[in-house]
Amino acid sequence: MDLLEALEYIRPDDLDYQEWVNVGMALKQEGYSVKDWDDWSRADSRYHNGECEKKWQSFNGSASPVTAGTIIQMAKDRGMTFRESKELGWDDEIAFEQGNIGVTACEGVKFHEPANWNPVNEIVTYLETLFDSSENVGYVTETYKKNCNGKIKYSPTQGNCDRTAGELIAALNNCDGDISNVFGDYKPEAGAWIRFNPLDGKGVKNENVTDYRYALVESDCMALEEQNAIIRELELPVAVLVYSGGKSVHAIVKIDAANYDEYRKRIDYLYNVCRKNGFEIDKQNRNPSRLSRMPGVIRNGKKQFIIDTNIGKSDFSEWKDWVESINDDLPDLENLADFFQNPPELAPPLIDGILRQGHKMLLGGPSKAGKSFGLIELCVAIAEGTKWFGFQCTQGNILYVNLELDRASCFHRFKDVY
Known part of the structure; x- marks a missing residue:
């Protein structure tokens, strides 16, 4: 990660001298510049112009260098958190980052010095x-x-x-x-x-x-x-x-x-x-x-x-x-009682008796059961408006995505299955 972002959690005036030096050593070890260390250090009342440059020149490496981990740990101790990636389970919640409520172009609002300032x-x-x-x-x-x-x-x-x-x-x-x-x-x-x-x-x-x-x-x-x-x-x-x-x-x-x-x-x-x-x-x-x-x-x-x-x-x-x-992007709640006697019209079928247009379907089965060929046959049936395993399909355009085959193999397979 960007160590400069981690430094936003660390106040230089919260550190003792050795901790401050360790930050500089870690930055140099990880390829940052003395200016990065100097700019961050300026927030400390103990800052002296030129001191960072002088110390920086003395950091010549060691058998046990101070690394990025030192800064990361300091930042974590002060509240910085990480999002760890993991596989999702069926019951896991997917949370979306929110916050844009559309006020970026709002007109300025003036304020004035109080008439009787006390x-x-x-x-x-x-x-x-x-x-x-x-x-x-x-x-x-x-x-x-x-x-x-x-x-x-x-x-x-x-x-x-x-x-x-x-x-x-x-x-x-x-x-x-x-x-x-x-x-x-x-x-x-x-x-x-x-x-x-x-x-x-x-x-x-x-x-x-x-x-x-x-x-x-x-x-x-x-x-x-x-x-x-x-x-x-x-x-x-x-x-x-x-x-x-x-x-x-x-x-x-x-x-x-x-x-x-x-x-x-x-x-x-x-x-x-x-x-x-x-x-x-x-x-x-x-x-x-x-x-x-x-x-x-x-x-x-x-x-x-x-x-x-x-x-x-x-x-x-x-x-x-x-x-x-x-900005939760959720539709308004609807009351079933309002539509019970006159429900909305169903979407037209895509595969008669199986799938309607706008719905989703997952085709599953063990390895070599014929999932890939069956899916290609479905693509052909929808493209030509014919039957798929005996079920009539509505004609329409097809987008087929395959992350395993190269381009030539994909074309050959479609021709063979067709």
């Missing part, structure tokens, strides 16, 4: 919508500079998680409008971030998440109005919709998973439906401890603010049922 109200509304008062909230206002292809970028630190939503709301209501007294100063060039799932107060990694309640949906490669429109057309169960102050809107979507494994499966389903409907989302947002943009702050001259709350379906289960009901 930072305290923005953040309090966000906290009250997403958290119980007793739950710890992670947030980040401190940043550090990174040089990304010649451009200075501000990246968030790990931030804080030592206060509950109730404590933060109480402090905000008593800060006289100065949110820096609550969260600390932030750089207006960078804005501020907040984690949308509750934490245990001991850290900000996935293992510190106490409830897999929400997921982040965003895209940096679509017009803002188009993002807003598709989110609404898809009826995503959005708790809070926030303008990031940049190129995207952040939809905090209700997931309500019982555990991490279910969270990743629901994320996969959510992202797949978005992708099928033209919403090219950022796949780096799969993690439950992910940061999102905090409303109520300034980012590079633009306000980060709440666009809407509690839109779309009420929860994930209702939304999923709705999606699957739209």
